[in-house]
Amino acid sequence: xxxxxxxxxxxxxxxxxxxxxxxxxxxxxxxxxxxxxxxxxxxxxxxxxxxxxxxxxxxxxxxxxxxxxxxxxxxxxxxxxxxxxxxxxxxxxxxxxxxxxxxxxxxxxxxxxxxxxxxxxxxxxxxxxxxxxxxxxxxxxxxxxxxxxxxxxxxxxxxxxxxxxxxxxxxxxxxxxxxxxxxxxxxxxxxxxxxxxxxxxxxxxxxxxxxxxxxxxxxxxxxxxxxxxxxxxxxxxxxxxxxxxxxxxxxxxxxxxxxxxxxxxxxxxxxxxxxxxxxxxxxxxxxxxxxxxxxxxxxxxxxxxxxxxxxxxxxxxxxxxxxxxxxxxxxxxxxxxxxx
Numbered sequence: 001x002x003x004x005x006x007x008x009x010x011x012x013x014x015x016x017x018x019x020x021x022x023x024x025x026x027x028x029x030x031x032x033x034x035x036x037x038x039x040x041x042x043x044x045x046x047x048x049x050x051x052x053x054x055x056x057x058x059x060x061x062x063x064x065x066x067x068x069x070x071x072x073x074x075x076x077x078x079x080x081x082x083x084x085x086x087x088x089x090x091x092x093x094x095x096x097x098x099x100x101x102x103x104x105x106x107x108x109x110x111x112x113x114x115x116x117x118x119x120x121x122x123x124x125x126x127x128x129x130x131x132x133x134x135x136x137x138x139x140x141x142x143x144x145x146x147x148x149x150x151x152x153x154x155x156x157x158x159x160x161x162x163x164x165x166x167x168x169x170x171x172x173x174x175x176x177x178x179x180x181x182x183x184x185x186x187x188x189x190x191x192x193x194x195x196x197x198x199x200x201x202x203x204x205x206x207x208x209x210x211x212x213x214x215x216x217x218x219x220x221x222x223x224x225x226x227x228x229x230x231x232x233x234x235x236x237x238x239x240x241x242x243x244x245x246x247x248x249x250x251x252x253x254x255x256x257x258x259x260x261x262x263x264x265x266x267x268x269x270x271x272x273x274x275x276x277x278x279x280x281x282x283x284x285x286x287x288x289x290x291x292x293x294x295x296x297x298x299x300x301x302x303x304x305x306x307x308x309x310x311x312x313x314x315x316x317x318x319x320x321x322x323x324x325x326x327x328x329x330x331x332x333x334x335x336x337x338x339x340x
Contacts, residue, residue, distance in 0.1 A: 049082065083192055091193055122323070135331045156273075178224040178228065180224060181221075189227070190204050206235075206239070210239050241270075267315065271314045273311050274306075278308065280304065312326065
């Protein structure tokens with residue numbers, strides 16, 4: 001065998017060996033056969049009044065990263081949102097510029113308008129709540145919800161007349177729960193005001209968490225101009241902390257009288273209510289350490305107050321508010337049992 005034949009034979013054997021190995025050719029991978037993550041898709045941008053606002057963008061990113069919300073979902077909500085000038089007129093000058101960034105702290109200030117409001121004396125304030133219409137409607141509310149009130153009182157050790165009194169003063173027993181879109185109101189107060197923007201931004205955060213937890217549609221919830229909800233007018237943070245499913249239907253619904261009754265009772269007991277103990281009583285002589293003065297058309301009234309009066313004030317820090325709840329609740333109780 002010549003050298004040339006040996007060389008040809010060697011080449012043939014080498015090629016035969018290579019042919020037994022698989023031939024790998026580059027091909028375009030697909031997500032189906034490779035598991036490759038698809039290319040990043042830019043989330044839907046905010047359009048409308050809240051577009052190009054750094055504070056809104058920062059808030060959205062906070063909700064996405066800290067609570068797992070969809071960026072598209074939040075951007076869609078803000079794209080549908082409105083700035084409510086009626087709300088701004090109740091809170092601050094509508095020309096105040098947006099706050100520069102999301103900060104997320106809770107304001108300790110009570111919910112009171114920043115513009116100077118006419119100050120009512122106790123006589124005028126009392127007339128708003130202590131009339132026959134309020135008392136009779138309170139009696140009817142008690143009758144219609146007697147079982148729930150008795151159960152709430154027994155469960156949370158709260159005097160039922162004060163549950164009724166709160167709901168009467170807050171929403172006239174459910175007649176005035178508010179008609180303002182809550183997402184619009186809280187967004188307006190968060191991003192178009194300065195004085196309490198941090199407080200309302202935190203309430204907006206809690207509102208979105210509340211709607212997620214309770215399966216509410218955020219654009220369909222309505223309440224007061226400041227974001228208070230239901231018969232008891234709970235702010236979203238209080239809703240998440242104190243609202244209860246008192247009728248056992250699997251959902252906390254403060255627009256339902258039974259859930260509202262249980263939730264107000266839960267508020268009271270969580271705030272330190274003491275069953276069947278002093279709220280307030282008039283005094284004419286000796287002034288004790290715990291007393292308040294209410295100015296009336298006929299001079300000052302002096303009232304000794306107990307810890308339960310202070311518990312009512314945790315709902316609203318006004319002495320006149322707490323006294324209205326106390327006196328309305330007592331008047332309804334007296335008429336309710338007199339008519340049984």
